[in-house]
Amino acid sequence: MKLRSKHVLRLASWLLLATSASAVGLAVRHAVVASAKLPDGPVELVWDKAACAACGMHVGExxxxxxxxxxxxxxxxxxxxxxxxxxxxxxxxxxxxxxxxxxxxxxxxxxxxxxxxxxxxxxxxxxxxxxxxxxxxxxxxxxxxxxxxxxxxxxx
Known part of the structure; x- marks a missing residue:
């Protein structure tokens, strides 16, 4: 009986630890995504390498x-x-x-x-x-x- 309650207690501790780690991971991910800022201006293009999203031609001019x-x-x-x-x-x-x-x-x-x-x-x-x-x-x-x-x- 004592052995079984130790096993249950150990399992509960591991579950609590795993749940806490998952919650921390989700909180960190949310903070990173929330802090990601959209660019305020145009993004630098690599001329003659970037492809046009509409026609596929290289953006060269x-x-x-x-x-x-x-x-x-x-x-x-x-x-x-x-x-x-x-x-x-x-x-x-x-x-x-x-x-x-x-x-x-x-x-x-x-x-x-x-x-x-x-x-x-x-x-x-x-x-x-x-x-x-x-x-x-x-x-x-x-x-x-x-x-x-x-x-x-x-x-x-």
Whole structure:
């Protein structure tokens, strides 16, 4: 009888220890996930190595690049603003932020600071490139998005 109660006591101690370790592990995991912060700005791309999330081409021309970060923390790169617009239209991701590389300058523009200039030649033929809001003759975000989504050519 005494042997059995020692065995039960030992088993209960091990179960308590295992449960405590699991609880600590879950608490640590929750703290790490909760403290993971989504990027405040665009993520650095490796030009000619990053692949466009929409068409699969390499993102090689910074002046036409775009990227978006989802609320899950995934960052997607695009080789043309039109590819970004089509991806959003087709996949409806839960977007944290969108960035468009300025066509002529080495900097990124947020979704709220971007407008689009019309160009003859662009990587995927959508005919737009990112410029700052207020640029004469530029398209606003929604007009550029409509233009790209309504296109039937220039994208696989």
């Amino acid at each position: 910074p002046g036409f690049a775009a990227q978006l970060t989802t609320k899950d923390g995934d960052t997607l790169a695009f080789d043309d603003p039109g590819c970004c617009f089509l991806y959003v239209e087709e996949h409806q991701p839960d977007i944290h932020a969108m960035w468009f590389h300025h066509h002529r300058e080495k900097r990124w523009l947020s979704r709220h600071a971007v407008a689009f200039a019309r160009l003859e030649v662009t990587p995927m033929g959508f005919g737009i490139a990112a410029v700052e809001v207020g640029q004469p003759g530029s398209l606003d975000f929604e007009a550029a998005k409509r233009l790209c989504v309504e296109r039937t050519s220039g994208h696989p």
